[in-house]
Amino acid sequence: MVHAPEVTEYMKREASKLDVISDGVDAVNKIKGQKFDDGSKFDTGKDKATFRRYEEACDRVKNFYAEQHAKQTLEYNLRMRDQFKNTVRARMSVWEAMEMLNTLVDESDPDTSVGQIEHLLQTAEAMRRDGKPEWMQVTGLVHDLGKLLCFFGAEGQWDVVGDTFVVGCKFSDKIIYPDTFKANPDYYDEKLQTENGIYEPGCGLDNVLISWGHDEYLADICRKQSTLPKEAISMIRYHSFYPWHREGAYQHLMNEDDKIQLQAVQAFNPYDLYSKSDAPPVVEELKPYYQGLIAKFFPDEIDW
Numbered sequence: 001m002v003h004a005p006e007v008t009e010y011m012k013r014e015a016s017k018l019d020v021i022s023d024g025v026d027a028v029n030k031i032k033g034q035k036f037d038d039g040s041k042f043d044t045g046k047d048k049a050t051f052r053r054y055e056e057a058c059d060r061v062k063n064f065y066a067e068q069h070a071k072q073t074l075e076y077n078l079r080m081r082d083q084f085k086n087t088v089r090a091r092m093s094v095w096e097a098m099e100m101l102n103t104l105v106d107e108s109d110p111d112t113s114v115g116q117i118e119h120l121l122q123t124a125e126a127m128r129r130d131g132k133p134e135w136m137q138v139t140g141l142v143h144d145l146g147k148l149l150c151f152f153g154a155e156g157q158w159d160v161v162g163d164t165f166v167v168g169c170k171f172s173d174k175i176i177y178p179d180t181f182k183a184n185p186d187y188y189d190e191k192l193q194t195e196n197g198i199y200e201p202g203c204g205l206d207n208v209l210i211s212w213g214h215d216e217y218l219a220d221i222c223r224k225q226s227t228l229p230k231e232a233i234s235m236i237r238y239h240s241f242y243p244w245h246r247e248g249a250y251q252h253l254m255n256e257d258d259k260i261q262l263q264a265v266q267a268f269n270p271y272d273l274y275s276k277s278d279a280p281p282v283v284e285e286l287k288p289y290y291q292g293l294i295a296k297f298f299p300d301e302i303d304w
């Protein structure tokens with residue numbers, strides 16, 4: 001994997017800001033014990049502890065996860081990957097995709113009920129305010145575009161949004177509402193419920209099947225059709241992977257490069273999560289700036 005020099009430099013600066021040592025397991029533990037969002041200057045205007053309170057969430061959120069955890073099986077995952085490989089659902093620009101998402105309200109999210117175009121602009125704007133590099137701002141801008149799946153024949157929202165986890169090995173107890181996996185057929189398959197399941201220890205997360213949804217879908221599109229660096233692809237692919245990037249699960253499946261990718265994802269996370277309480281952005285005012293950025297990393301039209 002080639003890392004552009006400016007990306008490597010950026011990651012070094014982030015790492016030193018967060019006081020993260022590059023040894024992966026330690027990095028996770030160290031980050032877990034401290035506030036890894038300290039690198040961001042923006043003020044949420046809301047206590048950070050009030051985000052992601054799933055025990056107190058409304059029934060909409062609880063029902064969503066009950067359904068998702070019952071239905072995301074290994075078999076389903078493989079079927080979806082196969083179905084998506086080499087097929088195109090639509091052709092449109094990044095901005096058109098953002099507008100299409102405008103009407104979607106995410107049922108899994110206890111922290112926001114604004115349309116997705118606003119959430120994307122809030123994320124990117126928080127990064128811009130903090131002087132983050134352009135490739136990262138554009139990553140913030142597009143990171144949830146995979147939710148377009150909702151318009152492309154998804155069965156519901158359970159196969160599009162929500163936190164993600166690994167399928168094909170034991171369901172981690174670091175996933176929210178872990179008891180709900182008792183309704184998943186894989187839970188009763190002994191081969192799939194060992195620590196490693198179908199994987200080799202240290203195989204690297206590139207080789208691991210993450211539950212199907214907007215992250216896997218968009219990461220694949222950006223890998224193939226954008227010039228974004230690997231760190232950006234990881235920010236997209238793992239941004240919902242809270243059991244890993246926040247709770248430290250699945251360390252036994254990581255390889256050396258995943259340790260670097262983890263730092264990138266942790267640098268991304270506060271902008272995604274805490275910008276949800278920012279004032280709603282004025283879409284038309286921001287459009288020219290972000291269209292300029294999009295043009296630097298994406299072709300005019302994308303195969304979705």
Ligand SMILES: O[C@H]1[C@H](O)[C@@H](O)[C@H](O)[C@@H](O)[C@H]1O
Nearest residue numbers: 106108109161162163239240
């Ligand atoms: O409810 C949210 C939402 O669906 C986000 O887009 C996803 O990235 C999060 O992980 C999830 O918790």
Ligand SMILES: [Fe+2]
Nearest residue numbers: 143144239240
């Ligand atoms: Fe997301």
Ligand SMILES: [Fe+2]
Nearest residue numbers: 119143144272
């Ligand atoms: Fe998001």
